[in-house]
Amino acid sequence: MLPRTAEYALRIVVCLARQPDGIEPADRIAEQTKVPRRYLHKVLQDLTRAGLTRSRSGPGGGYSTALPADEVTILDVVNAVAPLERIRHCPLGLPSHTRLCPLHKELDEAFAATEAAFQRVTIGEIMRSTSEIVPLCDSPAD
Numbered sequence: 001m002l003p004r005t006a007e008y009a010l011r012i013v014v015c016l017a018r019q020p021d022g023i024e025p026a027d028r029i030a031e032q033t034k035v036p037r038r039y040l041h042k043v044l045q046d047l048t049r050a051g052l053t054r055s056r057s058g059p060g061g062g063y064s065t066a067l068p069a070d071e072v073t074i075l076d077v078v079n080a081v082a083p084l085e086r087i088r089h090c091p092l093g094l095p096s097h098t099r100l101c102p103l104h105k106e107l108d109e110a111f112a113a114t115e116a117a118f119q120r121v122t123i124g125e126i127m128r129s130t131s132e133i134v135p136l137c138d139s140p141a142d
Contacts, residue, residue: 050080070124
């Protein structure tokens with residue numbers, strides 16, 4: 001359902017949220033998130049442009065979160081790299097469709113529900129999950 005870029009971005013933000021005061025080098029982020037190194041920089045640039053991450057160049061450089069995890073929603077991350085596109089007009093451009101047909105209305109309502117669900121959950125909530133499965137980790141000890 002989500003574009004791969006959005007999935008990658010969510011992995012990266014969760015990875016960085018695990019070390020909110022730290023700087024993570026790109027190689028380590030790529031290793032932990034399994035995001036291809038060549039694609040990682042593109043996603044990080046989008047996240048930085050959106051104000052969700054910061055970059056620091058030079059020795060000891062890398063990436064960090066720009067906002068507390070409780071202020072960043074799943075929707076914020078998705079919209080930074082691959083915004084959900086709502087259906088506002090007839091995709092076919094039919095002049096007789098002055099409003100959405102029943103099919104496209106249903107599809108848009110599903111997109112709206114997804115958007116609302118993503119807006120309700122912060123990265124902080126994900127990090128505080130009581131699940132025994134820790135995001136981006138093979139085991140809790142990692």
